[in-house]
Amino acid sequence: MTLRALHDAARRTLDPVHFDYLAGGTGEERVLADNERAFDRYLLLPRVLCGSETRDTAVDLPGARRTAPVVVAPTAFHRLMHPDGERAAARAAAAEGVVLVTGTAATTAVDGVVEAAREADPDPAVWFQLYLHPRQEVTEALVRRAETAGCTALVVTVDSPVFGRHTRDLRNGFTDLPPGYAAENMRDLPGAPPGSLIDIPMSPALSWRDFGETVRMTSLPVLVKGVLHPADARLAVEHGAAGVIVSNHGGRQCDAVPAAVDCLPAVVGAVADRVPVLLDGGVRRGSDVAVALALGAAAVGVGRPVVWGLAAGGEAGVRAVLGALRDEYDHTLALCGGRRNTDLTKDMIVRRGETW
Ligand SMILES: Cc1cc2nc3c(=O)[nH]c(=O)nc-3n(C[C@H](O)[C@H](O)[C@H](O)COP(=O)(O)O)c2cc1C
């Protein structure tokens, strides 16, 4: 099955309101479209007669050596997409040997997600994505929950000082979860109400100081997700970030920002000598992975395609997506004369129409 076939199957399977939540973006969805389109503007300039029979696509990420430079980006509410929800995604990612990022807005509590990952791999890499709570004791309770469950890193999302205005959700009136579903990690937190969508607070008053306090409250590596400006990447590292994820939240926050991949080179220039830089947004093919790595990313995150797989076929569907991306990436690496990820370098990138 191609990714396109899985997308179409997900659309047929899902309640149209839930499909819109998955597929949509903010504003006129310009950034959503541009994330994918931007990859068409980067071309690979292969090297020849320097490859090998087998490739090593393994990557070292904070708290994890994994078999492919692909990470399952955090996406909320998996049980709306498939009855097996986050557990199916976790088993699939662990079986494929890649990092899964679960998070604050999961419809399965983090200990259940890690438990499912362990069914496929006794030593999985599950990271926990956190929206910093304006009350530090709530953030701390979430951090302890992730640590106790066995997560190996935290990811703090910093591009959401306020909720994104998702155009399709506003049109559909999708502003809370249906009965029977909740953001399970938000349950029973100090002073917090029982969790549902609107109970995940976001605050524009949060600062790097709050981020630094989060780093200090744990011994886990903490990555920052949602950086576009190179100055913020530097600040992240100065405040203890173990990695920076270049992301515009899949076009779901501000509809006037650049495509994620267009922001990658400047962030790589600012901090990649100190911490790994990851990218998410618009990755749909193995060659997109190769372009991001050649531009200096250590790995890429994949959001919507994983959920297409989940909706269309549960665990097997997610494995199909991750397997296809890995296989296409390995094939592209071979076509570029590479043996390992680091053989893809910036001199192997040209902009469409600008070849010398
Ligand atoms: C349905 C959906 C839910 C998401 N939920 C979260 C979330 O809870 N936390 C977060 O940091 N990012 C969230 N994101 C953003 C993704 O982590 C990622 O940045 C984005 O999907 C990447 O773009 P892509 O879908 O083109 O791969 C979500 C994205 C989608 C599509």
Ligand SMILES: CCCCC(=O)C(=O)O
């Ligand atoms: C509070 C849930 C936020 C989920 C999210 O980040 C998204 O839909 O993009």
